[in-house]
Amino acid sequence: MNLTIFLLALFDGISYAALIFIVALGLTLIFGVMRILNVAHGSLYAIGAYATASLTAWFLALGFAPILAFPLMIVSAVLVGVLLGGPIEWLLLRRIYNKPEVLQLLVTFAVFMILEDVQRLVWGTQPYFQASALQALGNVTVFGVTYTVYQLILLPVVALVLLLGLRIFLRHTIIGKLILATTEDREAAQSIGIDADKVFLFTFIVGAILAGLGGALASPTTSILPGMGANMIVLSFAVIATAGLGQIEGAAVAALMIGLGRSYAVYLWPEVAVLVPYLIMVLVLLMRPEGLFGSPGTRKI
């Protein structure tokens, strides 16, 4: 492997890791706080991507500058979180928190299936491609390797900002503290006046926004087509299981491991590249069933 290939694989891995981390962050936040594994997270990711592509195409057709794609990503993510995430928690999940985990999983899987068909109804089966945001930022050359600024710099920076921002939010704001308290002991939290229903709704919307944002940020780098949500939920589940469910910093490390593992496999052993994330997960879970950073003890995020 020469330096150019090494760097290409490194950059691929980092930008890929940043994207799956953003999606996995929402998934692990929701699991950490609410103990629900939300399979529909994958659909929220896909709809975030579709919404961004459609909105961007629409505004570009009206004559707006391509740079507008960036605020539209945030708009799409928030729309996904509030218009889809809110009702999912409020109308469905709220009824099943005390039910068996299998039922919870089946309900979120049902939502996933419904949203997959909704995507086909709204956007059809033809792939969408909308790379304005990618092109707007141009390229950068590092040690002779040219890569897009969007993927090499913007995506990792956004991922880091979200990681630090979420940690600061949880630890140093009042709402964040109420979320941490509810996570650790829901009934004790309620007995001191914390409205756990509101905490769960808020947390789920934030998690759903992160899924939508992941899709929005992925949209300029890939063809948007049916099935992308299924790929992403499986992958981000591999990340959070490897890290330990509910581990926020751990998810960043696991996303890097899986992102880099996959990108190097693409160059070194392409036949197994798609398998690599799951091989990493299986290896880690065989050695540490609770994940790299998980602990069987107290509930914390």
Next chain:
Amino acid sequence: MLEFRSVRASIGIIEILRDLDFRVDASDTLALIGRNGAGKTTLLRSIMGFTRVTGEIRFDGTRLDSVPPPKRPGLGIGYSPEDRRLFSAFTVEENILLPAQAARIDGAETRRRLARVYEILPELRDMAARPAGNVSGGQGKMVALGRALMSGTRLVMLDEPFQGLAPALAQRYAAALRALRDADKTITLIITESNPALLRGFANRTLVIERGEVSEGSLEPAGTGA
């Protein structure tokens, strides 16, 4: 200030509280005595809204069923459950402050209440910055009491607070309750206990709960004629 009218509560098909009718006046210190499983905890939980009841519970004239459970501490009710203690993610002081933050109480009032907590439980000031996961069981009970006092400006309910406390700590805890009583003549205290001796000389009123029914009782041993 607290009134139960024909209150019943069931868990599944088992009736835990049967037709409770009683009232507690402001400034009462009520000992709620009963064996394990008699319904003490359920009675406190029904006030907090964690157990559904039929009938009427009134607090300061307000029907509690019209107040959603998370808003009830905001009425001035502090509750320290028996087994649920502190949040280990936070320091001791952050734990104490949480009820005020949950109820969105303003800064000045929060500081005033915190000062009151430290006045009644001065030892908490020394451990304020310690992670709540690192305090001993007995210290944890003190912190939980302090936390209940943050919202409990009218009524403080303590579920088996002496359970598992070493005798010296139990005495210290009782002294803190007396300090609270002296500092605030109008506050109402409800303390559940399976061992009546621990509350003797402190509670001015005793309710005995047995198989979900309450009756006026006494903390004195049977036969002393007190």
